[in-house]
Amino acid sequence: MHELGFDHGHMSPEDQQAIADTIWAADNVELVTVGVDIGSSTSHLMFAKVHLQRLTTALSSRFVVVNREVLWRSPILLTPYLPDNTIDVGYLQKFIEAGYKEAGLKRSDIDSGAVILTGEALKRKNAEAITHLFAEESGKFVTASAGHHMESAMAAHGSGAIALSRKDHKNVLNIDIGGGTTKLGMCHGGRLVSTAAIEVGGRLIAFDDESRLVRIEGPAFVHAKQAGVELEMGKKLSEDDKRKIARAMVAALIPAVMQQDLEGVTRDLMVTEALPKRPVPDFVTFSGGVSEFIYGRETRDHNDLGRYLAEAIAEALADNRIPYKAMDPGQGIRATVIGASQFSVQVSGNTIHISDEGVLPLRNVPVLRPNVSLESDIDTVRITEEIQKALVRFDYEDGEHVVALAFQWHGDPLHARLKALADGICGGLPETIKGGQALILMLDGDIGKTIGNILTRECGVRADIISVDGVALKEFDYVDIGEMIRPTNVVPLVIKSLLFSTPGGAAAA
Incomplete structure (x- = not known):
């Protein structure tokens, strides 16, 4: 007993550990x-x-x-x-x-x-x-x-190309060669800046153990014609014919890799627009199934053109038709997600804008983060352009898919700045604001309710608006938005982030 008449008490080691565990669990x-x-x-x-x-x-x-x-x-x-x-x-x-x-x-x-x-x-x-x-x-x-675009983006993250571009602050072109298409992802400073895809792949044709054709995809006929080889189901392909077709594939691929003006077969085989002419890569990385042969981690034949396509790529690197140094980020065919992180938060209903609570709950809404800075003067046209680029980057159509736009707000919440942001959003999502889908904003800054009011009252947005602040999200995040909880007036959010095996991918939420 102490002089004040109460027992000060001393915690046992077990009690101390229990408190330490509770503190750890709150932050981990x-x-x-x-x-x-x-x-x-x-x-x-x-x-x-x-x-x-x-x-x-x-x-x-x-x-x-x-x-x-x-x-x-x-x-x-x-x-x-x-x-x-x-x-x-x-x-x-x-x-x-x-x-x-x-x-x-x-x-x-x-x-x-x-x-x-x-x-x-x-x-x-x-x-x-x-x-x-x-x-x-x-x-x-x-x-x-x-x-095609999202697959290119995931390959760039999963391969480690984006992490390499951040580490060395270089331009890295990731070339992901799969079974049916090759995806291109240009990375700079830890960011994906452009993507493209072309119908060049290791399993456009497949054959049995006797080299008789058992699978022929449409683009394979184009490559075979360029190679002077006739394809027919059941026909036996010689080793020479396999190499000719693989070399024709690489000949079609090179102009896309080299960011040239595309024409002829290359133009016809593109399934997206071409890469912009800038930036030019400092080096290239490879991922996808064919990369395992390029880097020597795979030697077995899988009854397709994968091995032959890798040989043709190696020839193009050796004779400088692809004049860039090739780096190995290590992920190869596993340049994809390893899973998803997930955690929950609650945001105050008093600082956000929800025009109609009846649209809630919403599940697995993909997050797009336009590449814009909101630190000083806000460029409405730039915001519109970057929203449209973000839609293309993830293969979404305005008004046809529910998406959440994420922005990081900086500076004073002056009306002119907020109105410029609202106008840029309206310009970037013209079909959504007509009521095609709910307009969802995720904002790292205390402007949720204000921007929601401006969109409704001054911009005439007819769509349901959900404008949430106090959350920092990025691309490859998905968000669940729960129903408003009464009487505390909080909205529960579950944030799920795709994870890649290479640190520096979409890891933070």
Whole structure:
């Protein structure tokens, strides 16, 4: 007893540890996550453990990934098809279930996940069947349908090219050579600045063990014609013919890599617009299945043109038709997501703008972050242009998809500055503001309610508006926006971020 008449008390080591654990848990989150990548040619999955930590800023709700550990990687599966050319989802399910078993994990052990669909997996019948495989985890999983531009962006992040460009502050061109297309991603200073894609790939044709053709995709006929080779199902291809077709593919690819004015076959095979002429790469990196042959990590023949295409690329590097130094960022065919981080925050309903609470809740809304600075004078035209570029970057159509625009606000909330931002948003999303979809803004700054009012009262936006402040998001984030909780007037947010194996990808939220 002390003189004041109360027991001061002393905590036991167990009590001290319990308090320390409570403090640690408030600022740290550990997740087990799964990344599933299903494409036209190959599919694979991996499990990872992720450690997120709250930023040290006082009362911050932002978490960043401070450590990621890959727990298990599956073998690469050649995506299975049924006789009607749809993906064999039953076989795919067995492959995924075997992966859980091999990794020693149950579905209940998984805290979050990401399912990436590309190529043939995007087709409605395939996508619906694949999504059904993960119906039980729908609240914890992000399913991303990646068109050509988004696939290019993911490859640039997943390969490590973006991290390399940040580290060395160089221009890095990532060349992702897959089964059906080659995706190009130009990176500078840790940012993806442009993307493109062309129909050059290692599995545009496939053959059996006797070299008889068993698969011919449309673009393969174009390449074969350039090579002077005739393709016919069941016909046997000689080694010389395989090399001729692979060299024709590389001849079509080089003008796109070299950012030239495209013409002829190259122009016809492009499935996006060409890369801009600037910036020019300081060096190139390769990812995708063919890169495993380029870097010498794979030597086995998979009854396709992958090995021959890699040889033709090596020839183009050696004779300076591709005159850039090639770097190996190390990810190769696994240049994709390893899973998703996830955490929850609550934002005050008193500082945000929600025009109609009836539109809530919203799930898995993709975040786009236009490359604009809001530090000084606000350029309305630039904001409009960068919003439109962000839509293209992720293969979204204005008015057809719900997206959230993320901005980082700096400076005073003067009316003229806020109105300029609002006008730029309206210019960038003309179909959305007519009511095509809800207009969703995620703002790192205390302007949520004000900008929402300006959009409604001064810009005449007819769409439902959800304008949330106090959150810092970026591309490859997805957000769930819950219903307003009464009587506390808070709106719960769940923020999910796609994670890549290379630090410097979309890791922070």
